[in-house]
Amino acid sequence: MTNNSRRRFINRIVGGSLGMSAFPSLAFAGRKDRSYAVQLKNLPVIDEVDICVLGGSCTGVFAAIRASRLRAKVAIIEKQNAFGGVATHALVNIWHSIYDAEFKQQIIAGLTTETMERLARRNAVVKTSNNHSKAFTFNSQELKIELDEMVLESNIHPYLHTLFSEPFFDEDKRLTGIIVDNKSGRGIIKAKYFIDATGDGDLCQRLGLDTYAHDLIQPPTTCAHFEGLNIEKVNNLLKEHREEFNIPDGFLWGSDLPGTNTFMMAGTRVYGVNCSVADDLTRAEMEGRRQIRAIMDMVRKYAPQEQPGLVALPSSIGIRETRHVRCRYQVTDHDALDGKRFEDAIANGSYRLDIHHQDKPGLTFMYLDGTQVYSRPGYPNVTSRWREDAGENTGFYQVPLRSLIPPKYNNLMIAGRMLDAQMIAFSGIRVMVNMNQLGEAAGVTSSLALHKNKAIHEVDSKDVRNELKKGGSIIV
Numbered sequence: 001m002t003n004n005s006r007r008r009f010i011n012r013i014v015g016g017s018l019g020m021s022a023f024p025s026l027a028f029a030g031r032k033d034r035s036y037a038v039q040l041k042n043l044p045v046i047d048e049v050d051i052c053v054l055g056g057s058c059t060g061v062f063a064a065i066r067a068s069r070l071r072a073k074v075a076i077i078e079k080q081n082a083f084g085g086v087a088t089h090a091l092v093n094i095w096h097s098i099y100d101a102e103f104k105q106q107i108i109a110g111l112t113t114e115t116m117e118r119l120a121r122r123n124a125v126v127k128t129s130n131n132h133s134k135a136f137t138f139n140s141q142e143l144k145i146e147l148d149e150m151v152l153e154s155n156i157h158p159y160l161h162t163l164f165s166e167p168f169f170d171e172d173k174r175l176t177g178i179i180v181d182n183k184s185g186r187g188i189i190k191a192k193y194f195i196d197a198t199g200d201g202d203l204c205q206r207l208g209l210d211t212y213a214h215d216l217i218q219p220p221t222t223c224a225h226f227e228g229l230n231i232e233k234v235n236n237l238l239k240e241h242r243e244e245f246n247i248p249d250g251f252l253w254g255s256d257l258p259g260t261n262t263f264m265m266a267g268t269r270v271y272g273v274n275c276s277v278a279d280d281l282t283r284a285e286m287e288g289r290r291q292i293r294a295i296m297d298m299v300r301k302y303a304p305q306e307q308p309g310l311v312a313l314p315s316s317i318g319i320r321e322t323r324h325v326r327c328r329y330q331v332t333d334h335d336a337l338d339g340k341r342f343e344d345a346i347a348n349g350s351y352r353l354d355i356h357h358q359d360k361p362g363l364t365f366m367y368l369d370g371t372q373v374y375s376r377p378g379y380p381n382v383t384s385r386w387r388e389d390a391g392e393n394t395g396f397y398q399v400p401l402r403s404l405i406p407p408k409y410n411n412l413m414i415a416g417r418m419l420d421a422q423m424i425a426f427s428g429i430r431v432m433v434n435m436n437q438l439g440e441a442a443g444v445t446s447s448l449a450l451h452k453n454k455a456i457h458e459v460d461s462k463d464v465r466n467e468l469k470k471g472g473s474i475i476v
């Protein structure tokens with residue numbers, strides 16, 4: 001093989017446009033490259049589908065279900081042992097309001113309400129009305145089983161314990177497959193369209209697409225299930241003793257797990273990490289667990305009458321934010337704050353903009369009516385305004401379809417927290433009732449592209465909105 005033909009061959013496998021930094025091992029010509037490329041060429045094709053969804057949180061699952069309901073043959077891959085993402089692996093069991101910010105008009109439905117109705121039939125969800133902090137408190141473990149059923153009912157091919165590792169290209173450098181690793185080994189799943197729902201935008205990053213991180217990435221949190229934990233007591237103890245136990249100043253909250261005596265505590269914070277970096281992720285996991293133990297040690301020392309029992313740790317630290325993918329439109333902070341309406345809107349959201357600070361304790365909530373609240377458990381809230389009271393409230397913000405479509409690769413979309421959004425806009429859009437809608441939109445758009453044999457960006461957003469509406473979503 002000549003040097004040129006070898007380069008062409010490698011380009012075919014990893015894509016000619018990739019920067020070498022994405023695959024440092026391929027930066028060196030020689031025997032190592034050749035054997036690696038030959039290895040890839042000889043990988044078995046384990047599946048061929050219309051649409052492959054990477055990442056199986058509710059975002060990914062809802063993308064897959066919507067696509068399948070529009071007659072696409074779909075596979076979904078998930079590296080963990082169950083679907084649900086942060087809602088299950090990281091134990092975060094709260095979904096927010098499906099009404100506008102004043103609780104007058106319902107703005108969200110679709111698979112979000114369908115899933116909550118299914119959980120309600122299992123007594124696995126508690127509903128709360130007119131509350132900015134929570135609307136549905138569910139049992140994360142029951143959600144895992146429910147999502148299994150929903151995936152199977154939709155005839156989606158599920159791949160659990162399956163990690164996406166690299167893209168696969170045909171001879172014309174088109175993205176035609178993904179390389180996955182699981183218990184059976186390495187293999188290629190071929191597809192016509194791809195939805196990157198990995199949270200971190202792993203496929204986009206491996207494709208060398210333009211990604212970015214905000215200056216202050218929201219910190220990750222290790223949640224935990226406890227019995228006998230008094231959260232008020234913990235917050236009070238933290239005020240006096242956090243330094244002794246090296247527990248960072250943060251924001252400790254939690255919720256009951258419906259149908260059990262268990263309490264989900266979300267109180268740790270690992271600052272200064274980017275969980276899309278392997279070393280940072282490892283450090284964050286271990287530091288999060290250390291903080292859980294430190295909280296228990298503090299309670300045992302200073303409130304020995306309390307007997308908190310650790311019931312379960314998450315199978316993954318809760319990751320709020322890593323990289324974002326540059327798309328055809330970036331949602332600006334003011335798009336969200338001012339509740340801008342978009343012609344190609346595919347999601348509505350009213351969750352307040354909620355900034356988990358990297359550089360100080362507590363949260364800042366920015367409401368669409370112009371109110372701003374700095375909240376730090378154990379201290380009084382500090383209320384101010386981020387804009388003058390104009391006597392009006394747009395009630396909700398929207399996410400345009402373009403913020404899910406990267407400019408390169410005609411058969412690729414993203415869905416999830418890697419969306420293209422400025423920092424404050426992202427801080428509200430990131431919650432699950434919003435992410436769910438992004439997933440549904442990605443599934444519908446990819447199916448329409450498939451049936452019309454079009455590039456993703458050529459699909460008419462009016463058609464997407466119509467299909468979303470027909471499938472039960474509220475499209476305003």
Ligand SMILES: Cc1cc2nc3c(=O)[nH]c(=O)nc-3n(C[C@H](O)[C@H](O)[C@H](O)COP(=O)(O)OP(=O)(O)OC[C@H]3O[C@@H](n4cnc5c(N)ncnc54)[C@H](O)[C@@H]3O)c2cc1C
Nearest residue numbers: 055057059079085086164198199221318319416417431432
């Ligand atoms: C501690 C914490 C508390 C929060 N509180 C709330 C709350 O109360 N309510 C709320 O609505 N939102 C909350 N959020 C925000 C919300 O949970 C996230 O923004 C949302 O879950 C992001 O969804 P996602 O689908 O983009 O990503 P994720 O939920 O992270 O899902 C990504 C999925 O892709 C899989 N994956 C990743 N890489 C690969 C790969 N290479 N191969 C295969 N699979 C892969 C992951 O295992 C995961 O299942 C919280 C977040 C955190 C961390």
